[in-house]
Amino acid sequence: MFAAVRAPSSSAARSLSLCALRSLSVVRVGKMSPSHTLPRSPSVSSSRGLATAVPALDIAITSSPAPESQPATLHLKSGQAISGKSFGSPRTQFGEVVFTTAITSYTESLTDPSYQGQILVFTQPLMGNYGVPDNFSGYSPNGHAEDVDVGAFLESRGIQAAGVVVSDLCERFSHFEARESLASWCARHDVPGISGVDTRALTTLLRNQGSTLGGIVVGEKHDVKPEADQFFDPMELNLIQSVSTKHAYTIHPRLGESGARAHIALLDFGSKANIVRCLVREGVSVTVLPWNYDFNAVRDRFDGLFLSNGPGSPNSIPEAIETTRKVITEWNRPVFGICMGNQIIGLAAGATCYRMSFGNRGHNQPVISLSTVGNCIKAGRVYVTSQNHGYCLSWDHDAPNGGWPAGWIPWFVNANDGSIEGLRASPESGKLVWAAQFHPESAGGPQDSHGMFTDYVDEVVKLRNAEGRSVGKGLEEEQLVPAPRSATGTPIGHVVSPSTANVVSPK
Ligand SMILES: NC(=O)CC[C@H](N)C(=O)O
Numbered sequence: 001m002f003a004a005v006r007a008p009s010s011s012a013a014r015s016l017s018l019c020a021l022r023s024l025s026v027v028r029v030g031k032m033s034p035s036h037t038l039p040r041s042p043s044v045s046s047s048r049g050l051a052t053a054v055p056a057l058d059i060a061i062t063s064s065p066a067p068e069s070q071p072a073t074l075h076l077k078s079g080q081a082i083s084g085k086s087f088g089s090p091r092t093q094f095g096e097v098v099f100t101t102a103i104t105s106y107t108e109s110l111t112d113p114s115y116q117g118q119i120l121v122f123t124q125p126l127m128g129n130y131g132v133p134d135n136f137s138g139y140s141p142n143g144h145a146e147d148v149d150v151g152a153f154l155e156s157r158g159i160q161a162a163g164v165v166v167s168d169l170c171e172r173f174s175h176f177e178a179r180e181s182l183a184s185w186c187a188r189h190d191v192p193g194i195s196g197v198d199t200r201a202l203t204t205l206l207r208n209q210g211s212t213l214g215g216i217v218v219g220e221k222h223d224v225k226p227e228a229d230q231f232f233d234p235m236e237l238n239l240i241q242s243v244s245t246k247h248a249y250t251i252h253p254r255l256g257e258s259g260a261r262a263h264i265a266l267l268d269f270g271s272k273a274n275i276v277r278c279l280v281r282e283g284v285s286v287t288v289l290p291w292n293y294d295f296n297a298v299r300d301r302f303d304g305l306f307l308s309n310g311p312g313s314p315n316s317i318p319e320a321i322e323t324t325r326k327v328i329t330e331w332n333r334p335v336f337g338i339c340m341g342n343q344i345i346g347l348a349a350g351a352t353c354y355r356m357s358f359g360n361r362g363h364n365q366p367v368i369s370l371s372t373v374g375n376c377i378k379a380g381r382v383y384v385t386s387q388n389h390g391y392c393l394s395w396d397h398d399a400p401n402g403g404w405p406a407g408w409i410p411w412f413v414n415a416n417d418g419s420i421e422g423l424r425a426s427p428e429s430g431k432l433v434w435a436a437q438f439h440p441e442s443a444g445g446p447q448d449s450h451g452m453f454t455d456y457v458d459e460v461v462k463l464r465n466a467e468g469r470s471v472g473k474g475l476e477e478e479q480l481v482p483a484p485r486s487a488t489g490t491p492i493g494h495v496v497s498p499s500t501a502n503v504v505s506p507k
Contacts, residue, residue, distance in 0.1 A: 067086075067087075067088070067089065067090045067187050068090065069085045069086055069087060069090075070085065070086045070090050070218050070219055070222070071083065071085060071086070071218075071219070071220075071222050071223075072084055072085055072086035072192075072194045072216055072217065072218045072219075072222050073194075073216075073217050073222040073223050074097070074119075074165060074194050074197060074202075074214055074215070074216055074217075075214055075215050075217055075225055075226055076097065076205075076212050076213070076214040077212065077213040077214060077228065077231040078209055078212055079225075080205065081223065081225065082197050082198070082202060083196075083222070083223060084194045084195050084196030084197045085194070085195060085196055086192060086193065086194055086195075086216070086218045087164075087169055087182075087183040087186060087187075087193040087194070087195055088164065088182075088183055088185075088186025088187045088189075088191050088192050088193040089186060089187050089189075089190045089191055089192045089193075090192065090218050090219065091190070091192050091218055092192070092215060092216065092217045092218055092219070093119070093162050093163045093191075093192045093215060093216050094162075094213070094214070094215035094226075094230055094231055094232055095117050095118050095119045095162035095163060095213070095214070095215070095232075095234055096117060096118045096119065096211060096212070096213055096214075096233065096234055096235060096390075097118070097119045097121060097165070097206060097212050097213065097214035098115075098118045098119070098120060098121065098206070098211075098358070098359060098361060098390065099120075099121040099122075099123055099199070099202070099203045099206055099207075099358075099361065100120060100121070100122060100123065100361040100362050100388070101123050101124075101203075101361070101362030101363070101364060102122070102124065102361070102362050102363040102364075102386075102444060102445070103124040103363070104124075104363075104444055105363065105443070105444025105445070106122060106127055106128070106182065107132050107133065107153065107154055107185075108153075108154065108155050108272075108274075108443045108444045109161075109388070109444065110159045110160065110161050110164065110191075111154040111155040111156045111157075111158065111159060111160055112155045112156070112160060112272055112309070112388060113155070113156050113160045113243040113270030113271070113272070113309075113310065113311055114160075114270055114272075114309050114310060114311045114339065114340070114388050114389070115160050115161040115162075115311065115388065116160050116161075116162070116234070116239045116242065116243055116270065116311035116312070117162055117234025117235070117237065117239055117311060117312065118161055118162055118234065118311075119161065119162050119163035119164070119165060119214060119215075119216060120161040120163070120164055120165065121165040121197075121199050121202055121203060121206070122164075122165070122166050122167075122199055123199050123200055123203050125166075125167040125168050125199065125200075126167070126168045126170055127164075127166040127167070127168070127169060127170065127182060128166070128169050128170040128171065128173055128181060128182030128183065129170040129173060129174070130173055130174065130175035130178060131173030131174070131175050131177075131178025131179065131180060131181055131182070132173075132178060132179060132180050132181070132182060132185040133152075133153045133154075133175075133177040133178060133179055134153075134177075134179040135151035135152060135153050135154040135157070136151055136152075140152045141153075141177075144254070144277065144281065147277065149251045149276075150251065150273040150276050150277055151273055153177070154273065155272040155273050155274060155443055156243075156270075156272070156273060158189050159185065159186060159189040159191045160243065160270075160311075161191065162191070162234070163191060163192050163193060163194070163216045164182075164186060164191060164192075164193035164194075165193070165194050165197050165199060165202070165216070166193065166194075166195050166197065166199065167195070167196070167197060167198065167199045167200075168195065168196075169182065169183060169193070169195035170182070171183060192216050192218060193216070194216050194218075206358055207357075207358050210357040210358055211355065211356075211357065211358060211359070211390065213231040213232070213233060214231065215230065215231060234311075234312065235312055235313045235316075235355070235390070236313075236316075237312060237316065238312065238316040238317065239270070239310075239311040239312035239316070240269045240270055240291050240310045240311060240312060240316065240317055240320075240340075241291065241292075243269075243270035243310065243311060244268045244269060244270060244290050244291035244292075244310070245268050245288055245289075245290055246290060247290065247480075247481045248287055248288065248289050248290065248293065248475055248479060248480050248481070249287070249288055249480055249481050249482070250285055250286065250287045250288075250474055250475070250480055251276060251280055251285070251286050251288070252280075252285045253280050253281070253282075253283045253284060253285065254280075254283075255283065257285060259283070260283060260284055260285040260471055261282070261283040261284055261457065261460075261461050261471070262284045262285075262303040262304065262457065262460045262461050262464055262471055262472065263284065263285045263286075263287065263301070263302050263303055263471050263472035263473065263474045264279055264284050264285070264286050264287070264302060264303065264304045264305070264306055264457075264460065265286075265287050265289055265295060265298075265299075265302040265304075265305050265306070265474075266279070266286050266287065266288045266289065266305075266306045266307075266308060267289050267291060267293065267295065267305065267306070267307050267308060267320065267323075267341070268288050268289060268290060268291060268308055268310075269291050269307070269308050269309065269310025269311075269317070269320070269340045269341065269344075270291075270308065270309060270310035270311050270340070271288070271308030271309060271310070272308070272309055272439070272441060272443060273443075274441040274442065274443035275306070275308055275309070275338060275441045276288065277441075278440075278441045278450065278453040279306065279453060279457070281453075282453055282454060282457035283457070284303075284457055284460070285471075285474060286306075287302070287474045287475060287480070291310070291317060291320055292317070292319045292320065292323075293323075294323065295323055295327065296323060296326050296327060296330070296331075298475060298479075299327065299331050299333075300472075301472050301473055301474055301475065302333070302472045302474065303333060303334075303460050303461075303463075303464050303469070303471065303472045304333050304334040304335065304336070304456070304457075304459075304460040305327060305331075305333070305334075305335045305336075306335075306336050306337070306338075306341070306456075307324065307335070307336070307337035307338070307340070307341025307342075307344055307345060307435070308338060308339075308340065308341055309338050309339035309340050309341065309388075309439065310339070310340035310341075311340075313353075313355070313391060314340060314343035314344055314347055314353050314391055315347075315353065317344070320344055321344055321347045321348050322348075324344050324345055324347075324348035325348040325349075327348075328345065328348055328349065328425075328431065328433055332430075332431065332432070333432065333460070333463060334432040334433075334434075334456060334459045334460045334463060335432065335433045335434075336433075336434050336435060336452075336456045337434075337435035337436070338435070338436055338438075338439060338440065338441070339387075339388070339389055339436075339437060339438070339439060341435060342393070342422060342423065342435035342436055342437045343391055343392075343393060343437075345423065345433060345435045346393040346408075346420075346423055346435070349404070349405060349407075349408045349423070349425075349433075350404065350405040350408070351393050351394060351402075351403070351404045351405075351408065351423070352393070352394045352403070353391050353392065353393055353394065354391065354392060354394050355390060355391055356389075356390055356391065356392050356419070358390075359388075359389055359390035359391075360387040360388075360389060360414065360416075360417070360419070361387060361388045361389070362386075362387060363384075363385075363386045363387075363442075363444055363445035363446060364384060364446075365384070365385045365386070365387040365414065365416065365438060366382050366383070366384055366385070366414070366415035366416065367382065367383050367385050367412040367413065367414055367415060367421040367422075367438055368380070368381070368382050368412060368413050368414075368415050369381050369382075369383065369411065369412050370409070370410055370411060370412065370413065371409070371411060371424070373411070373424065373434060373452075373455060374451070374452070374454070374455025374456075374458065374459070375451060375454070375455060376449060376450075376451025376452050376454065376455050377411075377449070377451075377452065377455070382415055383412075383438075383448040383449050384446045384448050385421075385436075385438035385439065385440075385445065385446065385448065385449060386438060386439040386442045386443070386444065386445025386446065387437070387438045387439060387445075388439065389437060392419045392420060392437065393420040393423060393437070394420075395410065395419075395420050404423075407425060407426050407428070407429035407431070408423055408424075408425060408426065408429075409423065409424060409425075409426045410422070410423055411423055411424045411434065411435070411436070412436065412437070412438070419437075420437065421436065421437040421438055422434070422435055422436040422437050422438070423435055432459060432463065434452075434456070436449070436452065440452040440453065441453070
């Protein structure tokens with residue numbers, strides 16, 4: 001079944017270059033007629049059904065060649081091979097092959113730094129149909145000022161996945177926010193893709209055999225099986241250090257620093273931008289810290305700590321586990337973790353983590369809440385969630401409290417596979433620590449659990465008021481770089497200039 005899957009033939013894609021006059025950055029777009037201008041309507045209906053003012057952008061289109069599509073084969077280390085044709089960057093790339101059942105939001109998924117090192121297979125057959133927006137067009141669909149800092153649409157500045165596998169690649173995209181095709185976006189970010197693959201059959205294979213290494217091989221010798229040592233497991237690397245910010249910076253809410261309800265520190269393991277958007281929209285200032293920042297040296301300058309998502313294995317960052325252990329044993333302010341953050345809090349609390357057979361990636365993962373917390377999460381309810389993870393906290397059914405130390409309880413379980421989907425400090429422990437394995441910030445995905453951000457920030461503000469503290473002042477000016485304020489700034493989840501200030505040295 002996997003030997004001879006063929007891509008439909010098509011003429012070589014013509015591509016054009018698109019010059020956004022505002023930023024003077026040059027990007028390529030897919031099939032369009034050369035030398036014309038795309039005007040932006042001053043007022044259109046947004047994808048969320050709201051009548052939204054859109055700033056007019058004149059986009060000049062000029063011809064320029066796109067990478068030619070070439071024969072390509074996806075080789076799996078387990079021996080299977082599936083042929084198709086290349087798109088994006090015409091080069092060979094190895095990694096872990098994982099699948100997502102998400103049917104939309106390929107732009108958000110591909111810019112999620114948690115996909116570093118992974119070749120992402122989309123089970124949904126048609127990909128690329130609504131193109132790719134300009135993250136820094138200066139336009140925010142919901143009119144949020146803070147989108148200028150973290151970008152309006154994407155989860156980081158570039159494509160983070162190592163490669164892309166699709167069934168049908170749509171080259172004639174259509175969406176009022178689209179600026180280029182999926183193929184030209186991948187080419188611009190030097191990311192290889194393969195189309196014409198029966199991704200549903202491939203997914204069945206990946207589900208049956210579990211976590212699988214593979215490589216997209218492009219060009220003349222695409223069908224020659226790579227040597228065994230060319231396949232490598234990215235999960236053995238510290239991927240977090242390459243995606244975490246290298247310096248601390250602060251983003252204030254719309255009302256400015258003086259209007260902030262609290263000041264939260266975010267340990268950036270490869271944070272999705274929407275975590276920052278969700279926090280800032282709750283009216284707090286957020287200081288984004290490198291993954292190995294010595295938070296304990298500055299913790300009392302903040303009202304709460306947030307631990308982000310991130311790529312790779314949680315065991316690759318023992319320094320962060322140790323920092324977190326100190327935080328949750330010595331500090332009594334609210335702490336929240338998402339995905340990698342959940343795993344780090346669990347390990348710091350004394351639980352263990354395992355690599356799942358094929359992980360949970362998609363926007364339709366049901367989780368059952370085991371306890372009521374705040375206004376959003378009620379015990380016994382099912383929440384449909386967005387997920388992207390291959391590791392999970394262990395739970396030993398034969399051990400007291402699942403093998404977890406006293407004072408820690410599971411918060412959610414997955415309704416499909418029974419895996420642990422979050423933990424919290426028990427109410428009796430007096431600690432204010434919660435974490436979710438899934439992504440309440442979504443982007444993309446259902447927003448059932450968005451209210452967890454409101455509940456967390458409310459808890460932070462409640463404690464601050466109860467203790468009579470004023471809003472945390474965050475880091476001193478000289479410990480920060482200026483917050484990113486433009487397309488040339490430093491968006492979340494992207495490598496920036498190095499700084500060694502207050503960073504724990506890796507062993
Ligand atoms: N989204 C995430 O934070 C993923 C965490 C970790 N890399 C995993 O795969 O389990």
